[in-house]
Amino acid sequence: MTTTVTPPARTLRPPRKARSNGQWALDGRKPLNDNEAFKQDGDPLAVRDRIMRIYGPGGYESIAPDDLNGRFRWWGLYTQRKQGIDGGRTAQLDASELSDRYFMQRVRLDGGSLSREQLRVLGSVSNDFARGTADITDRQNIQLHWVEIDNVPELWRRLESVGLTTVEGCGDTPRGFLVSPVAGIAKDEVIDPTPLARAIKDTYLGDPELANLPRKFKTAITGSPSLDILHEINDVSFVGVNHPELGPGYDLWVAGALSTAPRLGQRLGAFVTPEDVLDVWYGVIRIFRDYGYRRLRNKARLKFLMAEWGPEKFRQVLQDDYLGRALPDGPAPEEPSGDSDHIGVHEQKDGRFWVGAKPPVGRLSGDVLLGLADLAERVGSNRARTTPLQNLLLLDVPAEKVDDAVAGLRELGLDPDPGAFTRSTLACTGLEFCKFAIVETKKLAARVSAELDARLADTDLERRITLTINGCPNSCARIQIADIGLKGQIITVDGEQMPGFQVHLGGGLASDGRAEAGLGRTVRGLKVPASGLVDYVERLVRRYLDQRLPEESFAQW
Numbered sequence: 001m002t003t004t005v006t007p008p009a010r011t012l013r014p015p016r017k018a019r020s021n022g023q024w025a026l027d028g029r030k031p032l033n034d035n036e037a038f039k040q041d042g043d044p045l046a047v048r049d050r051i052m053r054i055y056g057p058g059g060y061e062s063i064a065p066d067d068l069n070g071r072f073r074w075w076g077l078y079t080q081r082k083q084g085i086d087g088g089r090t091a092q093l094d095a096s097e098l099s100d101r102y103f104m105q106r107v108r109l110d111g112g113s114l115s116r117e118q119l120r121v122l123g124s125v126s127n128d129f130a131r132g133t134a135d136i137t138d139r140q141n142i143q144l145h146w147v148e149i150d151n152v153p154e155l156w157r158r159l160e161s162v163g164l165t166t167v168e169g170c171g172d173t174p175r176g177f178l179v180s181p182v183a184g185i186a187k188d189e190v191i192d193p194t195p196l197a198r199a200i201k202d203t204y205l206g207d208p209e210l211a212n213l214p215r216k217f218k219t220a221i222t223g224s225p226s227l228d229i230l231h232e233i234n235d236v237s238f239v240g241v242n243h244p245e246l247g248p249g250y251d252l253w254v255a256g257a258l259s260t261a262p263r264l265g266q267r268l269g270a271f272v273t274p275e276d277v278l279d280v281w282y283g284v285i286r287i288f289r290d291y292g293y294r295r296l297r298n299k300a301r302l303k304f305l306m307a308e309w310g311p312e313k314f315r316q317v318l319q320d321d322y323l324g325r326a327l328p329d330g331p332a333p334e335e336p337s338g339d340s341d342h343i344g345v346h347e348q349k350d351g352r353f354w355v356g357a358k359p360p361v362g363r364l365s366g367d368v369l370l371g372l373a374d375l376a377e378r379v380g381s382n383r384a385r386t387t388p389l390q391n392l393l394l395l396d397v398p399a400e401k402v403d404d405a406v407a408g409l410r411e412l413g414l415d416p417d418p419g420a421f422t423r424s425t426l427a428c429t430g431l432e433f434c435k436f437a438i439v440e441t442k443k444l445a446a447r448v449s450a451e452l453d454a455r456l457a458d459t460d461l462e463r464r465i466t467l468t469i470n471g472c473p474n475s476c477a478r479i480q481i482a483d484i485g486l487k488g489q490i491i492t493v494d495g496e497q498m499p500g501f502q503v504h505l506g507g508g509l510a511s512d513g514r515a516e517a518g519l520g521r522t523v524r525g526l527k528v529p530a531s532g533l534v535d536y537v538e539r540l541v542r543r544y545l546d547q548r549l550p551e552e553s554f555a556q557w
């Protein structure tokens, strides 16, 4: 590749030490900014009661500003972007000018698990309260849009009647966990992470002691050798490994995160037995609560504390002060095997099958969810799962029903055998609903990936090239860990302003088949207009195919 590149990420520096950084364990709890003040001024989770008693019956105008712009997030509610404001004005307007009276409602689905009954309820609330919207997020959640506060109490009542919740869907909390979408069913699983995920959820979800963290806290757990939960970019990750003496357990990773100062997680070298794992999760999250920086929100994620401490000190503090015992050393995960996107038909360990399909750019609808519930019933399945790559799996299909399941998914627009680019393209919410967005993403990604599949059908891509389209620098669709990562911005071409992208190349994780995870590099000076994206990616991929050495991946090229 002949393009000039810059280093992948800025050096991550913790805040200066001369003044208080708002670390509770060292500096006390005096709030250092408005956010910290409102979090301490009453339990943020208590806003639920006001939504049920006051704001639902009273409507939008009855909502107190601190609740609207702050505490609502603790129950998965964000105001969505006002329609008709173009991306060029995002930076010029404040949040209240960008906010609509409608909400995005995030429904947390730890591990993406959905029963048939839950599919039906989600489909019905989508149609009744969210204009039929339902997007799978890259954390296996479902997001509804166009929700009005008047309908939230009834929406929650219906969700909760089938065991679904929105608690801590957003906010400075333990967010929805990524769990291997094939947990408990994959033949090659090292360890089934289902009990761990359930234990954390049952024990700590909605715990007021963990509801005021310095910032969001992301958990990922897998026992799949495909390493399917992006363990390098979560605050805490447990990756299934076999210890030579102690048997199956987990390798512990801490403090990964992307956003505007990306940092890959660190291996602590510690082996965590199934018996220890709940305590270790609780220890890591409390270290973050107690020592995380609270002065500045953009320096609050756990990665900044790790930059100061390093993995050795982190492990020592965890063992000495939070566990009261040493953890044994353990092996690193083996080189990944199998496709981490779980698309297609696969036999489960019990002899039944899962069928993985791709909703284009993760977009479902109320009708598709209802259709999926009907299909599940017809083919004898009672379970579906969403994935961190915004795919959808139908589980437990008997052999004789697999063809029906495949045909039924296709009829619903969920492709079990998508083209290479449709399969590997991710897009964030973007300008359609997100207040931070600068450019449109979802529709663009659907069009670009379909066109690339058509134009590059003559090529021989043994390994898929990942493409992610992000509406702003926040990297919700992971700019820095894609082969081609696109960061939305307004660009100027021939004196004219238009939506476009800064390009990052060569990022990827172990699950993409790389020896080691690496962050992509910005292509200096290159800005691609949205209207020229298909041409640019096609040219780039053809050049790679022409110039690559045998076995050379896109990231190595």
Ligand code: SF4
Pocket (backbone or CB within 6 Å): 428, 429, 430, 431, 434, 435, 436, 437, 438, 470, 471, 472, 473, 474, 475, 476, 477
């Ligand atoms: Fe919104 Fe930016 Fe995240 Fe996209 S990357 S969802 S535009 S915050």
